[in-house]
Amino acid sequence: MPFHVPLGEPVQGWIAVECPALPGCISQGRDETEALENICEAIAAWLWAADQRAMQSISPEQSKTLVAI
Numbered sequence: 001m002p003f004h005v006p007l008g009e010p011v012q013g014w015i016a017v018e019c020p021a022l023p024g025c026i027s028q029g030r031d032e033t034e035a036l037e038n039i040c041e042a043i044a045a046w047l048w049a050a051d052q053r054a055m056q057s058i059s060p061e062q063s064k065t066l067v068a069i
Contacts, residue, residue, distance in 0.1 A: 001069050005039050007032060022046045 008016035029035030
C-alpha cells in the first residue's frame with residue numbers, strides 16, 4: 001500500500017519525514033535512505049497499533065479473520 005511522505009530539509013544532520021495520512025506517524029534518519037526506511041517501520045507500527053485498538057471493539061461472539069495487504 002503506497003503512502004506519500006514529504007521529506008524535511010536536513011537539520012543538524014537529521015532528515016525528518018512524516019506520513020500525513022496517519023496522524024502522528026513521524027520518523028527521521030541521518031540521510032534520505034535511512035529516513036525512508038524508518039518511516040516504513042513507523043507506518044507498519046502505526047497500522048499495527050490502530051488494529052490492536054480496533055480489536056477491542058469487536059465482541060467475543062463475532063468471528064474474526066485476519067487479512068494481509
